[in-house]
Amino acid sequence: MKQSLWLALAATLVGAGPVVADEGQASGPLVVNGGLMIWTLVVFTLLFLVLRRFAWPALLGAVEAREKRLEEQIAEAERNRAESAKLLEQHKKLLADGRSQATALLAEARAAAERERALALEKTRQEQEELLERARREIASERERAVVELRREAVDLSLAAASKLIGERLTAESDRKLIESYLATLEPGK
Numbered sequence: 001m002k003q004s005l006w007l008a009l010a011a012t013l014v015g016a017g018p019v020v021a022d023e024g025q026a027s028g029p030l031v032v033n034g035g036l037m038i039w040t041l042v043v044f045t046l047l048f049l050v051l052r053r054f055a056w057p058a059l060l061g062a063v064e065a066r067e068k069r070l071e072e073q074i075a076e077a078e079r080n081r082a083e084s085a086k087l088l089e090q091h092k093k094l095l096a097d098g099r100s101q102a103t104a105l106l107a108e109a110r111a112a113a114e115r116e117r118a119l120a121l122e123k124t125r126q127e128q129e130e131l132l133e134r135a136r137r138e139i140a141s142e143r144e145r146a147v148v149e150l151r152r153e154a155v156d157l158s159l160a161a162a163s164k165l166i167g168e169r170l171t172a173e174s175d176r177k178l179i180e181s182y183l184a185t186l187e188p189g190k
Contacts, residue, residue: 155179 158179 151180151183154183158183 155176159175162175162179
């Protein structure tokens with residue numbers, strides 16, 4: 001790089017030689033002034049060396065720091081994106097688990113309701129059977145009592161009829177037993 005700089009400077013000086021001889025001519029935008037060119041190159045070279053020595057390291061450091069900061073931000077954005085995707089998957093999984101748990105709870109509630117309904121129906125059926133059995137027992141008891149009452153009435157009527165036929169009152173216990181045994185033989189179930 002230094003070599004190319006010196007070559008450029010030398011070429012400028014060689015090219016400026018004839019122009020220096022022509023210093024007496026008029027100046028214009030298209031006229032080459034050798035002294036001005038040399039001073040321009042010297043100032044440019046000094047400015048280039050000062051900038052290279054002091055400004056470029058600071059500029060390059062700022063550019064590299066900015067590049068590093070951008071790379072860190074990109075890496076952080078990628079990490080955030082990956083974490084967001086992971087959280088989204090967890091959220092979807094939690095939603096699916098929640099739905100499956102809700103479905104399971106509904107199924108369990110339906111099964112419990114069905115069991116309760118079956119138990120209530122069974123209990124009602126048992127109560128109906130108990131009521132029916134109790135009614136049958138009461139009916140049988142009432143029938144027995146009615147039969148006993150009817151026998152007593154029949155015995156009393158038979159004794160009254162027999163006493164009218166015989167003309168005297170039959171009150172003996174043996175006569176009563178005789179009539180009861182006769183009525184027992186007349187019952188169709190016995």
